[in-house]
Amino acid sequence: MPKRIRSKIARGSADLAILSLLVEKPLYGFEIARQIGERTGGALKFTLASLYPLLYEMERRGWVEAHWQANAAGRDRRYYRLTSTGRRQLAPLREEWRSFFHALDALAGVSHA
Amino acid sequence: MLDWKKLLRKRLSTPDLPHGTREEVIAELASHRDETYERALSTGATHRAAVKIALQEVGDWRVLAAQIDAARPKQGSMNYRTKSLWLPALITLLGASVSLAATQFAGLRPQQVWIGGMGMTFYWPWLASLPIFGAVGAYMSRKAAGETPMRLAAGLSPALVMLVVMLLILPWGLFLDGFHFFRLVHFGLGLINWVGIPAAALLLGALPFLRGHNLTAEMNQ
Numbered sequence: 001m002p003k004r005i006r007s008k009i010a011r012g013s014a015d016l017a018i019l020s021l022l023v024e025k026p027l028y029g030f031e032i033a034r035q036i037g038e039r040t041g042g043a044l045k046f047t048l049a050s051l052y053p054l055l056y057e058m059e060r061r062g063w064v065e066a067h068w069q070a071n072a073a074g075r076d077r078r079y080y081r082l083t084s085t086g087r088r089q090l091a092p093l094r095e096e097w098r099s100f101f102h103a104l105d106a107l108a109g110v111s112h113a
Numbered sequence: 114m115l116d117w118k119k120l121l122r123k124r125l126s127t128p129d130l131p132h133g134t135r136e137e138v139i140a141e142l143a144s145h146r147d148e149t150y151e152r153a154l155s156t157g158a159t160h161r162a163a164v165k166i167a168l169q170e171v172g173d174w175r176v177l178a179a180q181i182d183a184a185r186p187k188q189g190s191m192n193y194r195t196k197s198l199w200l201p202a203l204i205t206l207l208g209a210s211v212s213l214a215a216t217q218f219a220g221l222r223p224q225q226v227w228i229g230g231m232g233m234t235f236y237w238p239w240l241a242s243l244p245i246f247g248a249v250g251a252y253m254s255r256k257a258a259g260e261t262p263m264r265l266a267a268g269l270s271p272a273l274v275m276l277v278v279m280l281l282i283l284p285w286g287l288f289l290d291g292f293h294f295f296r297l298v299h300f301g302l303g304l305i306n307w308v309g310i311p312a313a314a315l316l317l318g319a320l321p322f323l324r325g326h327n328l329t330a331e332m333n334q
Contacts, residue, residue: 029141030148048145048170052138053180060184068256074324076255078141 014054016093017044019086022064028077029055055080063089115150115164117143124174129182133194136260138181146170197259201267205250205315209271212242231299233306243311244318246271251322261323268319272312279304 017036021027027035032055033046046054058064063086070076104110121139130138146167153163171177216239223234251268259267266273283300290296 028144030145033145034152048142048149049172049177052142052145053177053184056138056181056184070255075144076140077144078137 013044013097014046014050015058015089016097018054018058019063019082019090019093022080022082023087023090026079026081028079030077032080058086062086115167117146117167121146124171125181126175126178127182127185130185133197134185138185196257197254198263198267201250201253201257201259201264202270204253205246205267205270206274208246208249209239209243209311209315212246213239216242228302231302233302235306235310240310240314243271243314247315247318248322249318250315251319255322264323265316265319268322269312269315272308272315275311276304276308279308 017040018032021032021035029048029051033048033051037045055064055066059066059080062083064080065083066078066080068076069079101110118139121142125135125139125142127135127138149170150163150167153166154160158166213236216236221236221238223236226233226235247268250270251264254264254267279300286296286300
């Protein structure tokens with residue numbers, strides 16, 4: 001099981017994590033947190049306190065749009081959908097992190113290879 | 114059951130957020146907490162442990178409130194009310210009015226029902242169309258995070274407008290023509306005809322959209 005990444009690193013990668021999920025389909029907050037936790041084997045973990053300020057910030061920047069939608073049980077959830085502006089952020093963010101890992105690898109040999 | 118909304122209202126101090134935006138944030142965070150709690154229960158946690166897990170999601174409330182205050186788009190309360198009440202109500206009213214006009218324009222004659230020598234007019238095709246508009250109003254209000262009374266008001270707006278109009282007309286009628294018992298009975302029939310029955314038809318369409326999103330009510334059940 002991967003070791004949990006400390007909060008500062010997790011926070012730095014949060015934009016990429018959230019945008020990467022939302023590019024697939026619109027999701028609501030709890031589901032975003034759950035999927036990030038599951039897909040990273042618990043290495044990245046978002047709580048209510050860490051997730052929503054990020055989502056609201058993205059909404060303010062126009063990267064995501066939110067709308068309320070009810071599930072089959074009648075419970076309403078606020079779904080976040082990636083906008084075209086948000087979609088445009090994804091490629092540079094991915095490239096930025098790729099460069100970061102290459103640089104870190106060259107310096108500290110952090111990759112598996 | 115814990116009332117997450119009540120708890121959040123108490124703990125989350127966001128003075129810069131307009132009321133509507135704040136209520137929307139509280140509804141969203143309450144929903145998250147509820148799901149965290151239910152997920153903990155489903156993994157075998159006791160009620161007490163599940164509540165503790167849900168509560169542990171926030172360390173410092175002041176930090177969270179400040180972050181939300183800074184990040185949340187500052188949507189004005191008027192804007193929220195416009196989206197969750199006035200706009201859905203206007204569209205419902207417009208739809209119902211156009212439907213009535215179309216019924217008359219198409220030459221469909223109303224059915225006259227006589228009760229004690231006084232007539233009631235029923236435009237059945239129009240009445241049959243009202244549940245659709247009631248549903249549209251309540252749905253639009255719910256989509257904009259409107260509370261149940263807002264959804265109800267939006268869905269019933271044509272009947273409410275008619276009620277206001279009739280209540281304004283009555284004193285004038287009594288003032289101009291003089292008080293008469295039959296005039297009051299006629300007014301009562303008019304209320305049933307143009308307010309009560311349309312309201313029932315609109316409510317029929319609005320009902321499915323009055324549920325949901327009101328987590329406080331759900332949790333208190």
